[in-house]
Amino acid sequence: MRALIVAACTSLLAGVAQADGASVHAAGSLKSVFTQLGKMYVEQGGAAPRFEFGPSGVLREKIAAGAKADVFASANMTHPQTFVDAGKAAKVERFARNELCLLVRPGLTVTPESALDAMLARDLKLGVSTPKADPAGDYAVQMFQRADALRPGIGRALAARGRQLTGAADSAKPPAGRNVYAWVVDDGQADLFVTYCTNTRLARREVPALQEVALPPDLAVGADYGLVVLSAPGSEGERFARFLQSDPARKVLAADGFSLP
Template identity: 30%
Template sequence: MTQAIRDGLAVDVFVSASPEGPAALHRAGLFGPLRTIAWNRMVLVVRPELEAPVEDALALLADPRWRIGMSTPGADPGGDHAAAFLGRLTTTDPGRWQGLRVRCASLYGASLPDPDAPPRSPAAETLREGRADMLIAYATTADRIARALPGTRILSLPPHLAPPTEICATARFGGPEPARRFFEALQGPACAEILRRHGFLTAPVQPG
């Protein structure tokens, strides 16, 4: 998305699941300072009916029987955060985690969704179609998967390996007044309440 905006995509307010894109647009002089409006976290999403009663996420990840899916690093912040988690994890015990990355595949998130297409969850489709046994994904994505696929299990990942991720917003310099007001509203209490209802952790409101 960041590159698409650089290339001329008409965007006045950019909300991203990573601070890197908004920060890059700010450094380029196209957008103003970024503001953190919420936080998310990474979890392990286990497909329904997987014959693995273990409720420990790391034990499941260590089991060589299971195929692990994730979003696409470099194209989607969810993939970047999953890759960062894997990087931290594998350094804790290289012997135990040898071969883990071979079982991990980027199965969705490589391209922007079609805004005119009906809403869909590529992550849920990945589990429904049996292309992975479990996913490393956002907690908010996991909640949507669980609603679509009853019996899905959501397991926490150690916070020192998967710290909360920032949801950031920024507004284009010289953008229209409605965009400026929308950007301000994103930092307010009404938006924070909406984000909480959808499973996000709300960050302190940034000063104006």
């Protein structure tokens, strides 16, 4: 009987601890680094955050529809700003930056100088994320517009060629345990995929033969990551958001390949 009581109390306490942790909705590109930061936060005495990762646009829609979220970390500044405009958050904090790169299949020779020609090559499949649902797709569109300034007319061609393979609520899901970008390119769905440089590095950890190719300066597009607190002042959400902007957290972000504002 005593063992049953102890087990029940332990279960109850675990449930309380989980309930106390902030509900954090965060861009999918933050999954690896936020998982690390969540563990660090707990080691420093904080309550374990409850994460939901996904395309920032999809998460914004879920929160707007009533999903519980104490913190929203987006891969752009626009989505979190909507909650400020609606009076549900005080301000958006820019807490990290990223860049676009190309993830390239093994055996294909692509350099920054030849990246544009490779994306235009008819015998190669170009993959992108879904605009509006995922900021990475919006940044790809910006990059195509920059290409159009270099060679008028090709921006539309690039947008038409880009296969929207990830980032939407109904995008195909990779097998369990697989990195979505490694899977998309390794599976042959794309020969080149436009995504964040941090994503290309994570994909290459899984499939080292994949290649990361930087975009040339004329095509380079940066991504600002915005953070809003949607819970009350003094809440666990606010505490976790402050932790994300602390020096120890910034060091982890930098080590994971993010640049800092």
